Amino acid sequence: MVQLYIANKNYSSWSMRPWVLLRQAGIDFEEIFVRFDSFAPDSQFKAALKGINPAGKVPVLVHDGLAVWDSLAIAEYVAEQFPEKKLWPTDRAARARARSVCADMHSGYLGLRSACPMNIEAQLPDIGALALRDKPAVRADLDRLCNLWSGLLREHGGPMLFSDFSVADAYFAPVVMRLNTYVLPVPADVRAYMDRVRALPSVKAWTLGALAEQDFIDFEEPFRLHR
């Protein structure tokens, strides 16, 4: 049995990656929701993860009693456990490239990630415009991202980054949600890819879950006072 610990669907970009990966691949799992009350050591959030993840973060996947944490490690574990799902591209070079772009996403794009935190239910075009105007790191990340996606779509022919759905699409799904919330300008091919990602059944299901939460978490909301 696979269990996946996740937090609020509206905010938790790291939780979204393995959830979308498992769901899109048709792998059965039990979702264990841990609400973001606070990240303080005495929070319910930290208490729920005690004994499961020493880092005290979500996501965590538990499979037959084995806990695997960190979204990239989870993606690798799932791909290894379910090889028939072909979650990484089968071609060696494409697979190496997919791993590179996921690892790069995992540790990079900090300008975009810090200026535009995931908030699926919100529409914040003014914040996006100000971030683009005032933060060179956001402009640089957006350019790099658009070039990357355009190049991969051209090279592999779409509809997903490496043709068929792969870990890379799950990995970039939260970024798609951010670009959407902050209405950042993207070229037509990138927009079309974003639309295809948002139309994936797994992403639609995650989005519906996020919209249903209606849970305003102050410390995840640098730009809104209320819903």
Ligand SMILES: N[C@@H](CCC(=O)N[C@@H](CS)C(=O)NCC(=O)O)C(=O)O
């Ligand atoms: N590198 C980790 C990041 C996980 C992460 O930062 N998760 C956030 C929620 S989206 C969290 O649990 N934060 C709690 C904290 O920082 O104490 C991964 O890829 O899973």
